[in-house]
Amino acid sequence: MNPVKIFLLVGDPVKQSLSPAMFNAAFESLRLNSVYVAVEVPTKFLDDTVAGVRAIGISGLNVTTPHKIRIVDLLDELDDSANLVGAVNTVKNQRGKLIGFNTDGDGAIRALEENAGTVKGSKVVLLGAGGAARAIAFSLVRAGAELTIANRTFPRAKALVSDIERKLGSSANSVPLRRDRLRKVLKNADLLINATSVGMYPNVGQTLVTSDLIHHDMVVYDIVYKPLETRLLKEAKSAGAEVVNGLGMLVHQGALSFKVWTGKQAPIKVMESAARRELGRKDK
Ligand SMILES: NC(=O)c1ccc[n+]([C@@H]2O[C@H](COP(=O)([O-])OP(=O)(O)OC[C@H]3O[C@@H](n4cnc5c(N)ncnc54)[C@H](OP(=O)(O)O)[C@@H]3O)[C@@H](O)[C@H]2O)c1
Numbered sequence: 240m241n242p243v244k245i246f247l248l249v250g251d252p253v254k255q256s257l258s259p260a261m262f263n264a265a266f267e268s269l270r271l272n273s274v275y276v277a278v279e280v281p282t283k284f285l286d287d288t289v290a291g292v293r294a295i296g297i298s299g300l301n302v303t304t305p306h307k308i309r310i311v312d313l314l315d316e317l318d319d320s321a322n323l324v325g326a327v328n329t330v331k332n333q334r335g336k337l338i339g340f341n342t343d344g345d346g347a348i349r350a351l352e353e354n355a356g357t358v359k360g361s362k363v364v365l366l367g368a369g370g371a372a373r374a375i376a377f378s379l380v381r382a383g384a385e386l387t388i389a390n391r392t393f394p395r396a397k398a399l400v401s402d403i404e405r406k407l408g409s410s411a412n413s414v415p416l417r418r419d420r421l422r423k424v425l426k427n428a429d430l431l432i433n434a435t436s437v438g439m440y441p442n443v444g445q446t447l448v449t450s451d452l453i454h455h456d457m458v459v460y461d462i463v464y465k466p467l468e469t470r471l472l473k474e475a476k477s478a479g480a481e482v483v484n485g486l487g488m489l490v491h492q493g494a495l496s497f498k499v500w501t502g503k504q505a506p507i508k509v510m511e512s513a514a515r516r517e518l519g520r521k522d523k
Pocket of ligand 1: 343391434435486
């Protein structure tokens with residue numbers, strides 16, 4: 240038997256992560272001699288952790304908050320996705336060379352398109368300009384969406400738009416995160432995406448957009464998956480809009496990491512049921 244391959248999630252905190260359950264179920268279902276473990280790494284130990292990954296030959300990493308940007312400088316190479324976004328959520332150890340990828344954006348689009356059809360030509364309003372929003376914004380523009388970004392810290396939205404324009408040569412818009420401005424842009428939007436942490440457990444009563452700003456032929460996508468039905472999705476349902484929750488993104492960004500590490504198609508259904516089960520367990 241080949242020696243066991245070890246994959247790690249590095250972040251701080253990682254206690255609530257669904258990824259170990261999701262990946263270990265995937266490895267088991269394809270009978271791969273691999274194991275996935277979440278490790279809590281404070282920022283001051285990130286350099287040592289990456290040195291450790293090299294020293295003991297860890298096969299791959301997932302990287303989460305707060306290390307997605309900082310780890311970029313500790314790797315040997317970045318693929319296109321990580322280069323564009325300037326952040327990494329997946330690392331592959333290729334015979335000692337550490338290569339960074341970013342699967343968040345394409346994972347989000349796959350989950351969305353699986354549920355609500357193509358984003359090509361859609362008018363999209365994206366809430367947020369943090370790590371996940373950045374990745375999603377680049378993937379949306381590459382997939383042919385017309386993008387407007389709204390963020391609480393407006394200069395971050397503007398900076399993201401100028402990054403997109405510089406790196407992709409496509410235009411995008413930014414607006415301040417104010418009700419009057421949102422009302423205006425949402426009137427003509429096909430898709431609203433929440434890529435902020437607003438509405439996430441334990442702040443489940445919060446939403447940036449209420450039903451009066453949503454119209455019924457719009458799709459509303461919330462990447463927050465705890466809870467699965469956020470206040471925003473409740474507001475959207477009451478306005479008659481189609482809704483997509485954040486579990487699909489979690490599964491698809493993971494499935495893309497799985498493909499990077501193993502070269503194999505991920506068992507999507509197995510991963511989704513494992514993530515759903517774990518979410519139920521962590522709720523108790
Ligand atoms: N489904 C998935 O697979 C998946 C993957 C990644 C992330 N996520 C979820 O996505 C969310 C964002 O993650 P991230 O990594 O992008 O975090 P992040 O980099 O910390 O960004 C947070 C974003 O939320 C905004 N925000 C936070 N509190 C706010 C408030 N009270 N009012 C308005 N805006 C607020 C921030 O705005 P400012 O710029 O003004 O601070 C920023 O745009 C988290 O809930 C995370 O769990 C889901």
